[in-house]
Amino acid sequence: MRILIVGAGGVGDAIAKIAATRSFYEAVVVSDYDVSRAERTVAWIAERHGAEVASRFATTRIDASDPDAVAAVARANRITHVMNAVEPKFVPSVFAGAIAAEADYLDMAMSLSEPHPTDPFSTTGVKLGDDQFAQAGDWESQGRLALVGMGVEPGLSDVFARYAVDHLFSSVDELGVRDGANLVVRDDEGNEIFAPSFSIWTTLEECLNPPVIWERDSGWTTTAPFSEPEVFDFPEGIGPVECVNVEHEEVLLMPRWLDAKRVTFKYGLGAEFIGVLRTLRDLGLASTVPIRVRSAGGPVEVAPRDVVAAALPDPATLGPRMEGKTCAGTYVTGTGKDGEPRAVYLYHVSDNAETMRDYESQCVVWQTALNPVIALELLARGEWSGTGVLGPEAFDAKPYLDLMAAPVAEGGYGQPWGLSER
């Protein structure tokens, strides 16, 4: 297996650092539009793990917006698996570049949605991943695999759903992904500051798009942003957090392979952050349409959302000033194997203190990066295999969760997951 990581931002950097602790591949090429970012990642690996480990890593510049450029880099490096770790807006070009280079493909977010033009808050328009699933026939006919949505959410959350369906339930009422955290970021004086732990650009995209819900009787429908607020009690000391419906890939993926009455995604944004996102929306600052703004050099055209992203600290740099844990998981309700009603929350918690100590990577970014590495290892071993455009729930969950949880000394990733009966 020869892996091309496209994008050496926070997640791409962490994927490389986690991969550096494993030996299932022949080579990893870390690429970025700004090659110095890729070089920084590999320099860290060399310093932490030594020259021999680093010798399996190379760096190169890439333009992720250009399918031909992606394909050229993949061919030049005899890449077998293209690991997409750039912003979701580049999914179409990286996806096309991979198949053109006859490589398999993984991503952690799917092609973007477009709201329904006249009825956005009850009817879907272009759905997340529609563009990719429309090309599934090409991938099948060429015998290639595109494993889409293989981060933590989507990704691990889908693996949990598959595990619950196979091993814990005889019938499922709801597969409900629930994500929450108790992270705080402090300034140099120790005061708590506002600093989202994940890309504000992507967060706005997710949270302001009409949330999508799947139900057996009505299929995919949408609701208003921030709908159906609920307080979900997260484990391991995180505690209760206000969660709301958010557009997310799991709702598009799970119903394609798993049987349930209802599939939802609720994000534990917390009341304060929901207020910030609403304010940005109401002020027109979430918009991606450029507006004319005065500047010292004369009027310029900028998208307000790009300005918001530029004004906030880069989430990848927050690790040293952050404390707390983040929890990703799937809440499943239905009838257990014994015929009795059952409700369980399957989850994985990432602690910023640990990910900073071991990887100099903040915990939300690191938790996202962990999962595609595990998936790549299962693909390399042949324990997972397939062709076409597939979600994580299309594969057996047991070897995945076993490999993730097994101690490092026994060849695993040393990342236990939890099951909380509710």
Next chain:
Amino acid sequence: MRILIVGAGGVGDAIAKIAATRSFYEAVVVSDYDVSRAERTVAWIAERHGAEVASRFATTRIDASDPDAVAAVARANRITHVMNAVEPKFVPSVFAGAIAAEADYLDMAMSLSEPHPTDPFSTTGVKLGDDQFAQAGDWESQGRLALVGMGVEPGLSDVFARYAVDHLFSSVDELGVRDGANLVVRDDEGNEIFAPSFSIWTTLEECLNPPVIWERDSGWTTTAPFSEPEVFDFPEGIGPVECVNVEHEEVLLMPRWLDAKRVTFKYGLGAEFIGVLRTLRDLGLASTVPIRVRSAGGPVEVAPRDVVAAALPDPATLGPRMEGKTCAGTYVTGTGKDGEPRAVYLYHVSDNAETMRDYESQCVVWQTALNPVIALELLARGEWSGTGVLGPEAFDAKPYLDLMAAPVAEGGYGQPWGLSER
């Protein structure tokens, strides 16, 4: 009297339109960096009041940032009074241009403050108007008048304070300016939208600077933004609104001429708007320091606050979609002329429906513009006179309030003011 209005934005436009109903001057020159804005104002006057009234108005281009340009326009038009109606950042250049042209000067906001470099939230740095008062000797020695802070707040609020001190109280505990409104703005579908009725740029400047308070024992001190919240009950159906300390000129003006134990300014922002301003501050979006942002044409440098202003609707355009009233006034507590404790709120209310009907000007903008016209008329009549740098409270309040309140048929402005005993 020959008046030069510098700036034909919302307030400059309304000053010209209000002046068009009066006859105390010989000529008004409306000027702007973009002369088409000045032309639009005078075209409206011609259409509404006819060619004879409009013949007393002229237009010209001006660069308010250049004192020499301001002076040249003033000299070329034999201007006796320069009426500054541009952003406060141009106060120094318009102020300097006026005296250079041997003209008197009026403004509605004073030269800007700078926070104390090390102790901003308890000690003043450069105060509002400091730059102007430092030049008072020049204005006195040349026999010229600079009437500063002569809008509604500062302006009418200072006139109310002077009236209370002269006519209602034997000793004053607090002169507390209180500003509140019940304005709502609706979109084309009739839904309420977020759209500040006054320049967001100036609002952020006012509300995020350390608020200043004056007390007889300690002089001028500062506090933290949004400090000392109180719910003030505004008259004429506006009702209770949450008010907080805000940096404002009245606190710098009143103690120079009026005797009180304490002088404050509280702005009825309301809880929602306070939340918006806090969010903009916390996200770095209130900053005037340019940041690097991506754009289609490559990276550009823009100030986040300029982007916020550009993303929101121009307040001057909101009139047709706005409804409600705005109230400006001064709450005075102390001992009445009879020796008994007394508390009164002196106020003026502006109704958007009326200002739109008569002036096509939204009510906050129009209320600001009304007051310098009244002051100019009193100066033209000789009922107000003085030299040096003076605030509105340096002049007798009675003729001002009488002229304002008198019916139009009797030569007044038909704008009654209220006195509410508390």
